[in-house]
Amino acid sequence: MRKLTFGMNVSLDGYIAAPGDDLGWGVPSDELFQWWSDRVRATGTALYGRKLWETMSSHWPTADQQPAATPAEIEFARRWRDMPKVVFSSTTRTVDWNTRLVTGDAVTEIGRLKAEDGDPMDIGGATLAAVAMREGLIDEYVIVTHPVLIGGGTPFFAALDNWVNLTLVETGTFPDGVVLTRYETRH
Numbered sequence: 001m002r003k004l005t006f007g008m009n010v011s012l013d014g015y016i017a018a019p020g021d022d023l024g025w026g027v028p029s030d031e032l033f034q035w036w037s038d039r040v041r042a043t044g045t046a047l048y049g050r051k052l053w054e055t056m057s058s059h060w061p062t063a064d065q066q067p068a069a070t071p072a073e074i075e076f077a078r079r080w081r082d083m084p085k086v087v088f089s090s091t092t093r094t095v096d097w098n099t100r101l102v103t104g105d106a107v108t109e110i111g112r113l114k115a116e117d118g119d120p121m122d123i124g125g126a127t128l129a130a131v132a133m134r135e136g137l138i139d140e141y142v143i144v145t146h147p148v149l150i151g152g153g154t155p156f157f158a159a160l161d162n163w164v165n166l167t168l169v170e171t172g173t174f175p176d177g178v179v180l181t182r183y184e185t186r187h
Contacts, residue, residue, distance in 0.1 A: 002115075006122070010143050017126075018150040025146060029178070034072055045085065045086060050087065082098060087102065126156070126158075142182045144178060145178065
């Protein structure tokens with residue numbers, strides 16, 4: 001059985017994007033960017049909702065070809081392109097860069113992917129993660145909290161019907177007051 005992790009940058013008040021999908025508050029330090037890049041390298045498959053897919057695929061496929069690209073950005077772009085990805089969307093028609101499109105039932109497909117042998121999977125995108133969260137499919141939550149209050153936007157956590165008990169398994173800090181907390185789900 002494969003582990004499924006939901007991890008993103010989060011404001012202190014619990015949002016992954018400010019109103020208008022503004023992510024400008026979460027610009028990572030070099031150290032945090034490298035940490036995210038290392039996660040991509042360790043991920044067997046990334047599961048994306050449509051909006052996050054559109055954000056990632058609008059930049060990372062060619063980011064390493066930009067004149068001002070840093071060595072870390074070049075490395076991340078290559079890792080991102082190589083990593084197997086699954087996009088869940090009923091409106092997207094085509095995907096590229098080692099990606100497969102799923103237009104049907106996300107819960108069934110995520111359950112099938114989890115049942116396979118293989119490396120861990122990451123899930124990204126608030127809507128897709130909310131579906132997986134409500135169905136109890138997420139095994140681990142990685143919360144990278146930035147010291148900013150944005151007052152609204154897209155929440156990290158979905159409204160749930162039942163409590164989800166968690167066990168703290170890691171904490172850490174990054175420059176600029178950013179704090180990492182990693183929790184595993186207690187089944």
